[in-house]
Amino acid sequence: GQQLNQSPQSMFIQEGEDVSMNCTSSSIFNTWLWYKQDPGEGPVLLIALYKAGELTSNGRLTAQFGITRKDSFLNISASIPSDVGIYFCAGPWGGADGLTFGKGTHLIIQP
Amino acid sequence: KAGVTQTPRYLIKTRGQQVTLSCSPISGHRSVSWYQQTPGQGLQFLFEYFSETQRNKGNFPGRFSGRQFSNSRSEMNVSTLELGDSALYLCASSIGGSSYEQYFGPGTRLTVT
Secondary structure, eight states: OOOEEEEOSEEEEETTOOEEEEEEESSOOSOEEEEEEOTTSOOEEEEEEOSTTOEEEETTEEEEEOTTSSEEEEEEOSOOGGGOEEEEEEEEOTTOSSEEEOOOEEEEEEO | OOOOEEEOSEEEEOTTOOEEEEEEOOTTOOEEEEEEEETTTEEEEEEEEETTEEEEEOSOOTTEEEEEOTTSOEEEEEOSOOGGGOEEEEEEEEOOTTOOOOEEOOOEEEEEO
């Protein structure tokens, strides 16, 4: 099946730093979704993107839909301890309503 | 609005048994999808139901099945459990139609011994 490649796999940053992560695919996606998952919980939808080139913010989070439609980016500004978790990109592939997920970027914040 | 709820939260079963997991979607959401999450394979799509009909199915064996009721609540069943079925099973609901925005429940942690 289609794979979404997320990088980096993990990030160790200092509180207050900005964070950037991305998600790439070999196929075109018409929708990109970004989720965050905390330990023992289900993923929480952060941002949804529907148009190539679209830039959408949610508080300190900003995500972009790549113009090639094969990638997406998530930035977190001025990270705080509660930003710790695993960030997933996802999208519907092949017209199905099931989402394909990347393997996630594990964000760890050092005090 | 209340979020997606799943019961039970934790379950321990023995190999060969069967299990049924339950999901109540967000009020007004008609689509329910199920996912399996494991450390090795990540999040994988199982199936999706809309208006009591299975619309899409992932690449899982027939031991995995589901259904949706008229109130949009959904259940998934796994028969003849195998050790490899140990996972976090997540349910997600969406309005349906052209919306791909899915909202997840907390999951059911299934351990097969």
